[in-house]
Amino acid sequence: MSIESKNRSIFPREEDIPTQFRLKGELIQREYLVDGELRTWKGRMHDVYSPVCIQTAGGIVPKALGRFPLMSGKESLRALQAAVKAYDNGRGQWPAMSVRERIRCVEKFTVRMKERKKDILLLMMWEIGKSYHEAQKEFDRTIGYIENTFDAVKDMNRVSSRFVAEQGIIGQIRRSPLGVVLCMGPFNYPLNETFATLIPALLMGNTAIFKPPKLGVLLHYPLLRALQESFPPGVVNTVYGDGKRVITPLMASGKVDVLAFIGSSRTADIVKSRHPRPQRLRSVLGLEAKNPAIVLRDSDLDNAVKECVSGSLAFSGQRCTALKIIFVHAEIAERFIASFVREVRKLKVGMPWEKDVTITPLPEQGKTEYLAGLLEDAQAHGARIINRLGGKVNKTIFYPTVVYPVSSSARLYHEEQFGPLVPIVPFEDIETPVRYIIESSYGQQASIFGKDPDIMGNLVDVFANQVCRVNINSMCQRGPDIFPFSGRKDSAEGTLSVSDALRVFSMRTIVATKEKEKNRQIFKKVVSKNK
Ligand code: G3H
Numbered sequence: 001m002s003i004e005s006k007n008r009s010i011f012p013r014e015e016d017i018p019t020q021f022r023l024k025g026e027l028i029q030r031e032y033l034v035d036g037e038l039r040t041w042k043g044r045m046h047d048v049y050s051p052v053c054i055q056t057a058g059g060i061v062p063k064a065l066g067r068f069p070l071m072s073g074k075e076s077l078r079a080l081q082a083a084v085k086a087y088d089n090g091r092g093q094w095p096a097m098s099v100r101e102r103i104r105c106v107e108k109f110t111v112r113m114k115e116r117k118k119d120i121l122l123l124m125m126w127e128i129g130k131s132y133h134e135a136q137k138e139f140d141r142t143i144g145y146i147e148n149t150f151d152a153v154k155d156m157n158r159v160s161s162r163f164v165a166e167q168g169i170i171g172q173i174r175r176s177p178l179g180v181v182l183c184m185g186p187f188n189y190p191l192n193e194t195f196a197t198l199i200p201a202l203l204m205g206n207t208a209i210f211k212p213p214k215l216g217v218l219l220h221y222p223l224l225r226a227l228q229e230s231f232p233p234g235v236v237n238t239v240y241g242d243g244k245r246v247i248t249p250l251m252a253s254g255k256v257d258v259l260a261f262i263g264s265s266r267t268a269d270i271v272k273s274r275h276p277r278p279q280r281l282r283s284v285l286g287l288e289a290k291n292p293a294i295v296l297r298d299s300d301l302d303n304a305v306k307e308c309v310s311g312s313l314a315f316s317g318q319r320c321t322a323l324k325i326i327f328v329h330a331e332i333a334e335r336f337i338a339s340f341v342r343e344v345r346k347l348k349v350g351m352p353w354e355k356d357v358t359i360t361p362l363p364e365q366g367k368t369e370y371l372a373g374l375l376e377d378a379q380a381h382g383a384r385i386i387n388r389l390g391g392k393v394n395k396t397i398f399y400p401t402v403v404y405p406v407s408s409s410a411r412l413y414h415e416e417q418f419g420p421l422v423p424i425v426p427f428e429d430i431e432t433p434v435r436y437i438i439e440s441s442y443g444q445q446a447s448i449f450g451k452d453p454d455i456m457g458n459l460v461d462v463f464a465n466q467v468c469r470v471n472i473n474s475m476c477q478r479g480p481d482i483f484p485f486s487g488r489k490d491s492a493e494g495t496l497s498v499s500d501a502l503r504v505f506s507m508r509t510i511v512a513t514k515e516k517e518k519n520r521q522i523f524k525k526v527v528s529k530n531k
Contacts, residue, residue: 010394011053011060012351021353023126027066029221032075032240035082036233038224041069046241048218051129051361051396052351060395065126068217070241073249076209079237080250083180083207086234094235095177095205099157102203103150105230110146112226120191123219125352128187129361129396132353134315142192145481145498146199152499153203163523170523171512177205178282178507179257182250186262186286187363188318188418190216196481197260197284200501202235206258209250211239213263215363243267251275258505262286262320265490284504285493286485288416289444290324291467291476294433294459295336296450297329303473304449305336309343311447311475313400316359317420321445321476324416325406327433330426337404337424341387344400344422359420361396368393371401371419374412378403378423381410408436416442430459437466443488445469445476468492 014022028045031038046069049062086092094102113120117139124135160174181201185194190213201208212220217240227236239246250256251274258281261268265287275281293311295304311323328336349359362368375391383403385391390401398420406413406423413423427433437446446467448459456472463470468486471477478485486495494504513519 009055010350010397011055013055017351018353021122021125021132023063023065023122026064027123027218027221029066029068029218029224029240031224032069032071032079033224033228033236033238034075034079035085035237036228036231038228041071041075043072044070046070046217048127050126051363052126053361053395062396063126065123066218068221068240071239071246072241073245076239076241076246077249077253079209079239080180080253080255082234082237083209084255086207086232087177087179090177090179090205092207092234093232094202094207097205099153099203102205103153105232105235106146106199106203107150109226109230110143112230113223114143116222116226119222120219123222124191124216127219128190128216128363129352130315131357131360133356135352138189138192141479141481142195145192145196148481148498149200149203149502153200153502156499156502161527165515168515169512170515170520171510172523173508173510175204175503175506176509178505179206180255181206181208181258181260181505182247182256183208183210183260184247184263185213185216186320187213187215188315188320189262190219193262193286194220196496197262197501197505198236201258201260201505202231204502204506206505207235207237209237209239209256211243211246214243243271247271248274254280256281258282258284260284260505264288268493282504283493284496284501286320286496287487287491287493288418289320289442289487289491290414290416290440291321291442291445291447292433292436292440293323293326293447293449293475294430295326295328295332296430296448296452296455297331298451299332299449300451300473301332301336301339305339305343307447307449307473307475309340309347311477312422313344313347313358313420316362316398316400317422318362318418319477321478322418323447323476324418324423325413325436326422326424327427327436328424330428333404333424333426337386337402340422340424341402344387344402347400349397349399359397359400362398362419363396367419368396368398371398371417371421374410374415374417375401375403375421378406378410378412381407383407383410383412383423414440430455434459434462437463440466441489442491443467444491445471445487447471447474447476449473 045067392399400420404424
């Protein structure tokens with residue numbers, strides 16, 4: 001079959017879908033979780049369509065997946081009330097519980113989550129177009145993250161139960177919860193990035209309102225009952241619907257203490273600005289990025305190409321950590337590009353269930369048009385598409401596209417494309433990529449490919465003050481999850497990692513006294529009675 005006819009038939013007929021990846025009808029979610037109750041929503045619903053299209057007699061159409069509630073501000077305020085009540089100014093059952101008991105609740109939830117793995121993976125594939133392999137990786141990584149968090153929280157608890165004596169004062173420095181957390185994850189890692197904030201927030205004793213991302217709502221539905229049955233009433237509450245309607249009143253109430261949000265800086269700014277006392281709001285934000293790769297003249301080309309292809313195109317380029325622009329030294333540009341294009345050609349484009357597929361349908365509405373616009377603009381500024389099928393679009397599929405040489409006047413040089421479009425820029429003077437990083441609105445990570453330790457060392461020094469992770473001869477990535485994940489400028493606020501997340505969702509509180517025998521005795525008795 002020619003590439004062109006394969007492109008035409010890339011979307012399946014219902015009967016072509018392997019049985020284990022078929023959905024059993026549409027999923028209609030009417031329930032939402034408030035104050036420990038699964039309530040039934042009777043109002044307006046949102047129709048969910050898959051980015052995966054189906055060939056039918058009437059043409060190629062997006063597959064209908066189901067529906068979820070479009071709640072109003074009234075219901076989201078009830079969820080807030082429940083979270084505020086469960087926290088009860090830090091005197092509620094949950095914040096007052098021992099860490100061990102909280103861990104037990106989260107363990108119970110994790111067991112239930114594992115039982116629903118199959119359903120969640122299937123919904124993830126259909127709802128956001130993630131490949132089966134990537135969905136599995138995301139699920140397992142999330143479970144690993146939660147389990148590692150148990151160890152981290154136990155360690156933290158052990159350390160903070162000790163007494164410190166200094167200058168005639170003895171004190172116990174513990175970490176206390178902050179209050180009500182509003183938790184919103186992104187569509188590209190809907191499970192992982194949601195639970196990587198929600199679980200540490202809960203383990204530290206906070207209560208939560210959880211709003212799933214706009215794309216990737218139904219995949220959380222199999223977990224709703226598990227959330228209800230694993231936690232005391234009001235500890236986790238869910239809201240669904242349009243952000244303006246459900247989030248604005250929450251923030252305007254001034255009762256949200258922590259905003260945990262992974263998404264765009266534009267939305268984060270709007271949400272934060274609704275809080276009447278912004279100085280009281282703690283924000284934990286993971287935002288956009290435009291991580292560059294800099295390929296130096298002496299780099300190991302095979303390795304640089306391999307890392308740059310995977311770094312820019314894994315999960316169709318929809319990773320916040322993806323390499324979103326590649327600077328290549330002009331002397332090796334031709335060889336780099338030839339090899340890069342050869343590797344891109346090997347990438348499989350297809351449906352999420354296909355083995356070894358890398359490029360899958362894009363879930364964001366209008367995304368292929370946006371990418372086509374960026375491409376057209378780059379071409380108008382002198383760039384060429386340099387790979388076969390580059391620039392081709394079929395419904396929600398955007399074929400991996402490599403463009404060269406991309407000029408600094410092109411939008412693609414500055415905007416985060418978040419898709420399978422790779423701009424390559426030649427440079428002769430290292431100041432070109434250095435200025436790029438300094439002048440960029442973003443500051444998450446960078447990758448440097450090369451061998452000379454003097455040159456590499458100098459670049460690391462410069463980049464370390466511009467971004468939060470410098471990768472040597474390897475692509476940008478978040479993991480392993482014990483490493484701090486953060487960003488400068490418009491890329492993040494706060495730091496996440498298994499242990500850092502426990503810190504950002506808590507604050508240190510000290511109980512201190514003058515070192516006198518009477519005080520010592522009181523301290524001892526309180527501790528021995530496990531008060
Ligand atoms: O979208 C951002 C993800 O956290 C990226 O994670 O670098 O491990 O793919 P990753």
